[in-house]
Amino acid sequence: MKRVWAAAMLLAAFAAPAAADTPYPVxxxxxxxxxxxxxxxxxxxxxxxxxxxxxxxxxxxxxxxxxxxxxxxxxxxxxxxxxxxxxxxxxxxxxxxxxxxxxxxxxxxxxxxxxxxxxxPNVFVVNPQKFGQMDFNALRKQITSDPGKFSYGSGGAGSSNHLAFEKFKALTNTDILHVPYQGASQAVTAAVGGQIDMVINGLPNSVPLIKGKQLKAMFVLTRERQPLLPDVPSAVEVGLPEMVITxxxxxxxxxxxxxxxxxxxxxxxxxxxxxxxxxxxxxxxxxxxxxxxxxxxxxxxxxxxxxxxxxxxxxxxxxxx
CATH class of the missing domain: 3.40.190.150 (Bordetella uptake gene, domain 1)
Structure with a gap:
């Protein structure tokens, strides 16, 4: 039995380096x-x-x-x-x-x-026809004073922008209706068209719409302002550091x-x-x-x-x- 054990240990000793030295990838x-x-x-x-x-x-x-x-x-x-x-x-x-x-x-x-x-990075955007004259503080007061009146879109139930907005609602103690779509792009299109009021979306895809005044950015979900939108405050600046979500x-x-x-x-x-x-x-x-x-x-x-x-x-x- 000792000889078998010794032989097994010897084999393992030789096999281990061989396995470790196996080239990758081939x-x-x-x-x-x-x-x-x-x-x-x-x-x-x-x-x-x-x-x-x-x-x-x-x-x-x-x-x-x-x-x-x-x-x-x-x-x-x-x-x-x-x-x-x-x-x-x-x-x-x-x-x-x-x-x-x-x-x-x-x-x-x-x-x-x-x-x-x-x-x-992500950005919180709204329909400019409805909220074009507001900054974030004014928007927050508006949606707080009118619970259930406003809506937000997402890329579907359980999507990242759905959960991000639910986190926003919990942090701000607001009641905003969730409208799920088949994808985030559809939710953004609905915000542009005014079918919904607001959405959280990826910054790169949102910048052209923001600069084209089809959407209005309220804040970026980052600690600091973003070079692509230097005039838009960060989540930290609007008092929501917990909303730093990338x-x-x-x-x-x-x-x-x-x-x-x-x-x-x-x-x-x-x-x-x-x-x-x-x-x-x-x-x-x-x-x-x-x-x-x-x-x-x-x-x-x-x-x-x-x-x-x-x-x-x-x-x-x-x-x-």
């Missing part, structure tokens, strides 16, 4: 996107380009949209943990388990966090992916996106570089989930589908 890597358009596509495309350069193998985009991002998440969660299938994720990762317990996978435990890569993006691998691979991809992301030309290209699209490595990203995911779970519980939101 074939194309898939980067799965849950949404095929908007900032998700821009970030995904830039990640694929930079990782291809940094890793020396092709990183190709695979779109798996549908079910609010759940199709892409489940696909990657069930993929082989070998580093060849990665997921570009966003707040859908932490919002989904907060609003829906009827899932066939666990977004919080079935992945290996690799890196948080970027953030997109749409973040990060990269995940299936649970069980070797740490050596996770660290290698994380390092490649940091090097690639830190390049001045890449960061400028992100900025030109209204996207901020916001890197954090595996451990910090893992802690961020847990904290983000806790924040959204609190919002969901207080607003009694429950979506099972």
């Amino acid at each position: 074939k194309p890597v898939k980067l799965v996107l849950p949404f095929p358009t908007g900032a998700t596509f821009v970030v995904g495309q830039m990640l694929a380009e930079t990782l291809t350069r940094e890793l020396g193998e092709a990183v190709v985009i695979e779109n798996k949209s549908g079910a609010g991002g759940r199709i892409a998440m489940e696909h990657v969660a069930r993929s082989q943990p070998d580093g060849y299938t990665l997921l570009l994720t966003s707040p859908t990762l932490t919002i989904t388990p907060a609003i829906n317990s009827n899932l066939r996978f666990d977004p919080l435990t079935d992945f290996a966090p690799i890196a948080k890569v970027s953030e997109v 749409t973040w993006y990060g990269v995940l691998a299936p649970k069980g992916t070797p740490k050596a691979i996770v660290d290698k991809v994380a390092g490649a992301i940091e090097r690639g996106l830190s390049a001045p030309k890449v960061r400028q290209k992100l900025a030109d699209n209204g996207i901020d570089f916001a890197y954090s490595g595996p451990e910090a990203f893992s802690a961020f995911i847990k904290a983000d989930y806790a924040d959204w779970k609190k919002v969901v519980t207080e607003a009694a939101i429950n979506i099972q589908n």
Whole structure:
């Protein structure tokens, strides 16, 4: 028995370095996107380009949209943990388990966090025909004095801008009607047309409408003012620091992916996106570089989930589908 044990230990000693020294990658890597358009596509495309350069193998985009991002998440969660299938994720990762317990996978435990890569600021906008002469303080007084009279739109029940507005309502003790749409762009169109009064939306897509006076910006959901809208106050300036809410993006691998691979991809992301030309290209699209490595990203995911779970519980939101 001792000889068998010794032989097994000797074999393990030789096998471990061999496994650790296995080169990666040696074939194309898939980067799965849950949404095929908007900032998700821009970030995904830039990640694929930079990782291809940094890793020396092709990183190709695979779109798996549908079910609010759940199709892409489940696909990657069930993929082989070998580093060849990665997921570009966003707040859908932490919002989904907060609003829906009827899932066939666990977004919080079935992945290996690799890196948080970027953030997109959001902005609180209103219909200018109704609120064009108001600043945020005047708007707040108006919606407080007329509970239930005004409405806001979202990209659907359980979407990030739905929960962001529910958080706003809780912080300001206001009663505003929720009108869900099939997507955020439809909600924005409804705000422009006056079918609804206000919406929280991504800054890059909102800037042209704001500058064209089709929407009026009340505040940006950031700590400081944004270069694209220098005259618009921040959430901190209007007295709502808890409303600092960005749409973040990060990269995940299936649970069980070797740490050596996770660290290698994380390092490649940091090097690639830190390049001045890449960061400028992100900025030109209204996207901020916001890197954090595996451990910090893992802690961020847990904290983000806790924040959204609190919002969901207080607003009694429950979506099972």
